[in-house]
Amino acid sequence: MRYEIWLAALTDELRRHGVGPDLAGHVVAEAAAHLRDSGEPPLRAFGPPSAYAAAVADSIGGPAQRARGVVGPVRLRAVDITKGYGRRTVLSGVSLTVHAGQVAAIVGANGSGKSTFLRICAGLTGADGGQVELHGTVGYCPQAGGTADFLRADEHFALVGAGRGMPRGAAVRAGGRQASALDWTPGGEQARQLSGGTRQKLNLVLAGLGDPDILLLDEPYQGFDRGTYLDFWHEVWQWRDRGRAVVVVTHLLNQLDRVDVVLDLSAGGAGVAA
Amino acid sequence: MTRTLTVAEMTLRETARRRGVLVMLLVLPLAFYLARRGDHLGQSIRFVCLGLSWALSTAALFVGSAARSLEPRLRLSGYRTHQLFLGRLVALWGLGVALSAPYFVLIRFDQHDVRYGAIAVIMLLGVLVAPLFGLAVSALLPRDLEGMLVLLTVVGLQMILDPAGNAARVLPFWYSREIGTYAIDHTSVGYLDRGLLHGAVTAVLLLIVVAVAFGIRLRRRPHVRMV
Amino acid sequence: MDQDRRAQWLRGVLDLCVLGLLARGDSYGYELAQSLQSAGLGVIQGGTLYPVLLRLQRSGLVTVYWREGGGGPARKYYQVSPAGRTVLAEASGQWSAFAGGVGAILQERTAP
Incomplete structure (x- = not known):
């Protein structure tokens, strides 16, 4: 899978897993830099985009928990x-x-x-x-x-x-x-x-x-x-x-x-x- | 008003895409007309009116059954029950007029020595009553197949039963034969009056059946309170 | 080396190793992977390393900054924080004790 396709898929998957847009941008940029430096194919270095996105989402503990108790009528x-x-x-x-x-x-x-x-x-x-x-x-x-x-x-x-x-x-x-x-x-x-x-x-x-x-x-x-x-x-x-x-x-x-x-x-x- | 018209518009769009229904609507009355054209005067007129009524009732039956799965959602979205069935009726009535007009013109030029005004009355009553009948059947019987059987039975009986007898008056399209006698055999105006009365009463009764059946099916349940 | 066991061991110590390397100087992802490999831990894939870095960042043990690369786009650099150094110091002592114990057991021959 070519870099750009994999990176685009990663962007999508990060959004789906609830990673905020700022952090997602950083994650993608860092992955892109790593791939450039190492010259490795993305699937070998990171695995499928959905799996990596899931691991990232796990690491940051999911979207910030809303304060419970702030509910309406x-x-x-x-x-x-x-x-x-x-x-x-x-x-x-x-x-x-x-x-x-x-x-x-x-x-x-x-x-x-x-x-x-x-x-x-x-x-x-x-x-x-x-x-x-x-x-x-x-x-x-x-x-x-x-x-x-x-x-x-x-x-x-x-x-x-x-x-x-x-x-x-x-x-x-x-x-x-x-x-x-x-x-x-x-x-x-x-x-x-x-x-x-x-x-x-x-x-x-x-x-x-x-x-x-x-x-x-x-x-x-x-x-x-x-x-x-x-x-x-x-x-x-x-x-x-x-x-x-x-x-x-x-x-x-x-x-x-x-x-x-x-x-x-x-x-x-x-x-x-x- | 907008809501009712939106329902009517969507009913027409739906029906226009159902090729089977369209073919039936166009071909069936024509087949009825041509089948009896060689007979003695006026038989083809009687049959084409019956054919138009049958075709419109069937179209109404299909419209009613197809709409069922969407109606609970429409109700929740804010439609009142009467807007739902009136919308469908308006569409079917419009369809009926569009369908009957060419046949009236056909009769005007192909048949002679008949009272055209009375024939127009039969067709208008048909446009009014047939969709009511089909929608009522679909509201009472959940499945298309049973509804079709009822329609077939009614139309069959309509053709067989002697219109002078009392049993025939129970049938929804009896007015068609009665006024037909007036128009074709040039009988007294009493036939026209009886036919008109029957048609009007049938229309009102069927409308009540439709309103009640829809009302019960889509009623607000007593255990729910909207605040 | 058995890959499953290696993965299990890495799960336990990779974050500490990363902290240890960062204590010697700021670094970025790929460079850290290279250092880990030359230190003898074998190949560490990006998919394994970056989530660990994110967790360290989340728990405040490292801080990050972006530095313009020479002739290339910016790179994300990691720097160990004071809290990270504390954790590292504690863990080093604990690891020596732990690894020593494991080593002793594994070196023991069956008693005659």
Whole structure:
């Protein structure tokens, strides 16, 4: 791999791993100098860009931890949610409170009711008991679906944006910006012509369109490659830093040390978020 | 208003890209017309009106089913329920007018000795009622296939049942045959009046069905409180 | 030398060795790698060395500055800090004791 390509890839990967732009610039410059001095091929001296970027991110201890406790008002308060199908109780007495500027993760085994709980919070499914308070606008991203086969991406943006009261041009531009954060440039293809992962990117962008106060995301990363998966979490942290309340249903644990609230539903459907 | 029109616009864009639906919309009524053209006077008119209604209902059925996956998200984005189904209806009504107009012109020049005004009334009622019927079926039956079966049954019954009998009045497109008798066989104006009444009542009833079905499906759940 | 064991040993001492080299004079990445190699530690790849330097910088044991290279772009130079010298002094004593103990065990023949 030639120097320039490797260095460009390194720049990208450092950004994905949350390394700040100043430090990233230094790291890349230093690596470039080393490669010039040693004359070694980059892959031998440093390894693949993603691995080196991960090692760098590790060494600096990740992005600076925000001061915990600087949270905003309550955005989502679910109290004592109960839901059963026939004789099977899926959720019994589940509660969750999420403030502005917090990220909550809902974890649990398959079938533990994570998606059902999220849909109840969004108001898309009825609950047998309990109450949900929503303080602000809501964006929801299902695991699949939520798009129209025969419409193009910009038409989706216009349609959803109109609901939020956005003029068409602004909605399309906002959608394009959010899409590029996920490494995607929407073209003129209809949704049915997009690959599975790209269609999910559209789904995620639509959830965040119009900057809702509360984001409810149900494992939206189906079909994402590793880079896009990291981009997704990058967006989640950005949303948090901008004061949104984000709830993510996930069964992948490696990002859990950076979320503020964890709701574990695997213990028989009862849980109170820490 | 903007929201309703945006829904209508996107419905039209979607439908324009569904080649199967377009072909059916264009070809089916024509096939019905030509199949009966050799028959005695007026049969082709009756059949083309039925064909137009069937094609429009089917288009409405597909529009309704395709929209389902997007509707919860649109609701959360701020659309009111009535904007969602009215938007689809406006698009389908517009489509209906665009589709029926050429056939009216065709009848105007190809068929003689019929009351053209009454035929225009049949077509307008068809444009009004057929999308309502198709959308209502899609709202009540979640899957396309079952909806199609219902449409087929209704159209089949429409052709078989004796329009003078009471059973036939229950069918949504009965007005079409009644006014058709007035237009083609030059009967008394009572036929026209009965047909108009039936068409209007059917339209209102179907609109209520659509509004209620959509309203229930997309209702605000009682356990959620928006602050 | 068994590469896995070498990697394990390096993980334990590489930061101290870097501090030790910097105590003799400021240096930059590539030069440090050369020095480590000629001191007998074998080839140290950039991917291993620079994260260590970053950690030392993070914990305040070294400071950095950029110096214009002659006819080339600027290089990042590392300088051991007072805290670094303290750590180095402590570690030297501890290492002598530790290495001595290990050496004694490894030199012992099985008792007759």
